[in-house]
Amino acid sequence: MTKVAHRFGRSGFGTTPAAYAHARPNYPQDLYDTLAARCGLGPGSRVFEIGPGTGTATASILAAGVAHIRAIEPDPRLAAHLRQTLPNPTLTIEQAPFEQTSLPAATFDLGIAATSFHWVRQQPGLRKAHAALKPGGRWAMWWTHFGSGTDDEFQAATAHLFASIQPQPGRTKPRPPFDLDHAARLHDLATAGFTSPQADTFTATALYDTARLVTLYRDFSVIQALAPAAQADFLAEIARIADQSFAGRIERRFTTTLYTAQRPHRQSPPDPLAATAGARHP
Template identity: 40%
Template sequence: MSGDRAEARRGKNVGMRDPGLFESIAASYRAARPDYPSELYDTLVQQGVIGPGRRVLEIGAGTGEATGELVRRGGAVFAVEPGPELAARLRQACPEASVLVSQIEDVDLAAHRFDSVVAATSMHWVDLPTVLPRLGQALEQGGLLAVWRTVFGDPRVQTPFRRAVDEIVAGRDETIPRTDPLEPRPTVAELEAGSRFRLVRTWEWPWQTDLDATQIRALFATFSDWQDQAELDAVQAAAAAQPGPVTEHYVTILHLLRSTTGET
């Protein structure tokens, strides 16, 4: 799951995931989150990450924001989700997928073999030094790792609403250094650490969507660093103050890496 542009700017190192954070909004999470661009899934098919006959491990599947499309594209999906309520909704939405309720760090990956691993806005919650070596061992030789996130608020496009969001964030009492919002965690350097995986390529898809004030509040409420009700009130008011729906400019970023396990 994810944070928003403000989280990326702050370089928040959230560590391993607390399932309770998203369990509390399991009923509303899926409706609040926009879909990923179709070009993302087209690319995953073209690169052999998903498709007929592919055995795919999905990390942090949530309520199936990506799982449904992975299944529709023909993959045999083994989805790991630590939240019981989220996993229950995932099973209901994607009965074709195998679902395990667990932190990925606790899964015996040596008992499985996969052609690829995908993480849709979830890998920043993972203990990478623990998990990456295990993923390399669970993948077939030359297996693929696809990690993607959406940056909610393209910093190259300034709007009155986004300036209001920046003002809200600027009022927080924080000293966390800001990082490049277009390099959300985990970075390529983090994914390549330990030489278990090597970058194949990075893709970036800018896109936009129109949201009303209620939809804005619901979306921001799914961000891990927007849990303050006063801030949610403020962001909803900022959206409501705009003439008509808010046009939001987002960027989905995909990193594709290949396992180096077994290379000579």
């Protein structure tokens, strides 16, 4: 990922945090149930979170009764939003890029990154997360992907809009989107020294009116990257299709892919070939 993309990831989503939090759906309950069953999320857990954003996952982690969560957020506006909306002595908010944060070694039971870790350089970031976990601790990162691979009528109705603003693939077969590339993500985990890398996929739906949908789209990175006039035109067309073709009631289907892995109780040399063994596809 380019330096420009990294800078955007640290500052591109804090312009309207309250509106974005309202538009973004929570993650499926099955995901949190998996974190509890596989990763030990629950009372007494010590957790760190990379890139909490508006706190969608943070609030659910707090509700699980953890002993402490340290949330590391690079955007000062989002950090301020978190302090205002989630005042809780169990939550410590640190405003800094993850790369510039000093985490105590072998301290945490669980580390998480919810729709944020693509903004971090993978191997340095994963190795840093690995070092912060206790032996036997768990790492979990996940992303929500709208439309792709699901039966989503609105996605089909607006695909031409995205095709007009995204680079077209060349003659070589395009790779899956970052979050859906199970083999690459599991390989990264194994290379960083984690064991038992595994991928799980959850699907869900959310019902939107036009205004809420436009708010959601406004903060998509591919739309944020447009010039202001082009962004306004794009969102106006999204609103037109939502109103005229869907009567202002749009059901969006989304896929959430969860990747989990464990810091081994005894460290051994990483085995990249083991990365593909844990993939579970829908």
